[in-house]
Amino acid sequence: MKQGTLMESNDSVKVVVKEVYLEKGNITLIAGGRSLRLRKFQEDLVRVLGRENNIRCIGLEAPTGSGKTFALLAPLISNILFDTDFQGAVGLYPTKPLVNDQFISIRNTLDWLGRRVYELKGEDGYEVAVKYHMDLKVIDEEAKKSRSISIKVGLVRLTKEVLNKLEEKMKEVKSRITLLDLLRNTLLDADYLITIAVPEYPYLMLSSLYRSVPDAQKLLTLAAEGDFVYKFARKITNASDNEINSIMRRMKRVLNDLLSSKRQERMRLNIYSALFSDGVFFLDEFHTWTIYERPTVLALILLFYLESLRSPRPERYKLILSSATPQREFYELLTKIGLGEVKIIEARLASKKVDVDRVKSRTIVYFIPTSTKFRVGSISWFMIEEELPYLVKEYASRMLSYERIIVFGRRSATVERCAEVFQSLTNEKPAVITGVKPSANFHGREILEERREYGKLFVFGNYSVELGVDLRKISFGIVYGVYLGEIIQRMGRIGRGDVEKAEVLIPIPSGYLSSVNNFIYKVGREIDYRTFIDLLREIIPEKLSIETYGTSFIMNHKIGKIRIYLPLATYIITLAMLWEYTMEYRKLCQKFVSIVDRLELKEMFNWMRDKVSKAPRVLVPLASFRLATSIPYVRDGIEDRASLSTLIGNYELAYRNGKLEIKGISKKSLGKVLTLNSQYQFNIEDIVISSKFLFSIENVILKGDNILLNILKNYDIPLYIAPPDQDYKLFNVFGYAIRIELTAGGRVFYMLLL
Known part of the structure; x- marks a missing residue:
């Protein structure tokens, strides 16, 4: 048989996978004559939220389609059964289409449980906010009790349009309390608020990077100035009560030149408080984050944790990480840096078809053998x-x-x-x-x-x-x-x-x-x-090779560490301008210093000061939540954006009048197309630099794929130029790095695409 062909159909192997059932729990919701019985893992989540006050982080492991989205309602059920007082829940999803999809999913559940009393539609014609009135009864068979409640529940799909409206409304008022009330009233006056969003929104607000690019560059330049913020936080940590005020005054004088007015900075945090705080963060599809995104996912979790310390009751801030596959290594990291034990809740598959819900159909699976050059591996x-x-x-x-x-x-x-x-x-x-x-x-x-x-x-x-x-x-x-x-x-x-x-x-x-x-x-x-x-x-294989190697590598590399550190540092220095209660601010600085020490972030301070902070044009993309080198292109006359490696590795491209155009399909080896060569020695290394700036340097002459060269010359793509002795071949093969071959001396080095 020829290599690279399917084998005969009768060579396929048939397997029948039985239906999958999940155990039902003992908690039932009753509303409008309809009842909804929770699954056992959903009930377990409610009980952990209601009974285990010391648990801050929860790992939820359940198969696709099992009902993990119910995590957004679990705090409300906990309030009813266990007298907790969660103000709401925030569902964070990796993509905007998934945000829209999960908004519809939870909206349908709320439509079933209550009646709409208000709705607000966005520019796309779909709801961005819905308020419900619910007469809800919760029965707990295990505890032999039931409770009833009348409650207003709000649901918000957070978009840029919604944030802009909030910002405009907030400019009209001055009092902080009025601002918070206005936020609720502008969208929803609800007892329990569910917000659905991509992680960028809380990340940008908490890190203080939700501002113009020039202003964000200024703030990041200060944060990247070596150990400046770390030393400031240590001074606050070790200072006497009398010394703190003078240290804070000196920092505020520095910040006055960088930040907008105190009122505007407070407005940003007030938006965050109204939409995201005093509740539960639910990060769904956690397993989908890439190796470059894991550091900023961790940074967001740490920002959420630090923000909870500003609350009189930080234990109300809970984090739920939901994944279809186990994430034990990441859970161990959270424990290591001081967030406490991660409580793992698993959806148990039922062994009997009694008192269960079917979540997976009987499935006939055919394994189709395919012959290629390599038969195994x-x-x-x-x-x-x-x-x-x-x-x-x-x-x-x-x-x-x-x-x-x-x-x-x-x-x-x-x-x-x-x-x-x-x-x-x-x-x-x-x-x-x-x-x-x-x-x-x-x-x-x-x-x-x-x-x-x-x-x-x-x-x-x-x-x-x-x-x-x-x-x-x-x-x-x-x-x-x-x-x-x-x-x-x-x-x-x-x-x-x-x-x-x-x-x-x-x-x-x-x-x-x-x-x-x-x-x-x-x-x-x-x-x-x-x-x-x-x-x-x-x-x-259990894991993709780049995930096995790349995730742990990036988390311990300077690139990963700076992506964790920068948003934490900008959060700390911005709060220095706003927070009047210096003793509480000291506690926050103590925790910040502890996190930096435990993650060994200090190791990259000198490098950050010498090789990163002097290039402000790369700081904003370096601190962005996602690192996907996205560039504009045209297809069938319509403009859009996609990642550089996806475009260059899958399509026939033309570069005309400064625009990249897709001409057709052309699958190419990323390792080959992302390889350039130079006959000159390369003296630039271990630095983060803009590709456009790199090609403006006189002695930098690279040859290779013309499309790639045009993109690098004409777009500000952040690059990390690694020392020649570091092997990033795997990153090159998977489209994360450009390989540079020096014909003079035979050396090889890599530029990581950031």
Whole structure:
């Protein structure tokens, strides 16, 4: 058989995965004659919030589609049953489409539990705020008690438009108390407020970076000035009561030249207080954050924790991290830096079909062996993606018969090729969902909301599907992935208990066929979900190599450390201008110093002062919540933005009149296309620099891909130029770094794309 082809259909291995059920709990909600019984893991969350006051961090581990979004209502149920007084909950989601989707999900639940008494629509025509009146009864069978309450519950979908309206309203008033009341009244006068947002909003507000770029650069330049902020915080920590005031006055004189008026700074924190504080932070889909984003996710958690110390009751501030896969290493880090024990709540799969909810349908899985140059090993999993279009061709008629399907790839070019094959064979117009706007031949993301539950829907996508609309009644899928978590997450999108049965094709390297057969020989062809996961573990890597190596590397590297430190430092110095209560401010500085010490952030102070702070144009992107080198492009006459590595690795591009234009699909090796060479020695190293500034330096002459060179010369892309002795080959292969080969001397070094 030829290499790089699918094996015969009769070589595939069939496995039947039984339905998945979750245990029901003992708490029931009753409203308007309707009842909703919580699942056991949802009940466990309510009880932890109500009974374990000392627990600040909770890890929620449950499969996709199990009802994790209920975490936003758990504090309210705790208030009713256990007399806690949580003011609300904040749901933070990785993408705006997911924010919109989860807003709809929780809105539907609230529609079911109460009645709308007010709503406000945004410029997009959809609600941004809804207020409900609820007459809610909660029955706890375990404690043999029930309680009833009449309550106003508010739901806000936070957008830039909403924040702008709040800011305009707040300029009209002066009193701090009036400001807080105005915030609530501008949106919702509610007893319990649920806010849905992307993490950037609380991150930018708490870090004080929610301001113009020039002002943010000034603030970050001060924060990046070596140990300046750390030394200031230590002085406050060690000062006597009499000394603190004079230290604070000196700092305020420095800040007066950098910050806007005290009133405006307080306004920003007041917006945060009204929308985000005195409640629970729920970070969903935690496993999806990339290696570069983990440091700022940690920074946001630490900002939330520090802000809680300004409250008379910091224990009310709870953090829930929700993930479809375990995150024990990150939980251990939170404990190490002083946030206490992370309480883990797992959704337990039911062993009997009694008192349960079905969350996963009976699923027939076909493992499709594929022959490539490498039959086993991590690289073999990457190589079989080339065969996805052939798999689509072979199974197109079966896909058409199911009418609602998802095909998962990884590279955008492969996803689009699969969609082209399907369209040519069926005359159906598929939806293509990647990080790049699809061509005019395909539906885009807009069709997903329209056909969320009903109608023909043929979706071809990558990770962007995982972080988008929560599609229902998907009964067929092709699931390609290169590590265990990716396969599990994608499987969770198909057959979610809302169809009687589902069918999934999983392409595997041919060298693993015998392992699958041997496993089935031992346990049988019909297996439960846990056994199916064990089967996957037999053949596929637990983690992507870049995640295994890259996450721990970045968290301990200067780049990761500066991304943790900068937002904490700007938070501390801005509060110095605002906070009048110096004794409480000292406690905050003590905790800041402790965090810096425990994370060993001091190691990069000299480097930050000498190699970063003098380049203010890179400080804002360096401190941004996400590091994805996003650049503008044009496709079919429409402008959009996408990551540099995605564009350059998946498309035929042209650079005309200062604009990047997509001409067609062209899948390329990232390792090759992101390699440049120079015949001159390179004396710039261990520095963060703008690509545009780098190419303005006289002796910097690089050659290679013309599109890449044009992008680097014309856009302010932040780069970390690593010393030549540091090996970033893995980062280069995965599109995180540019490899520079020096023909003179044969040396190699890397520039990390920030």
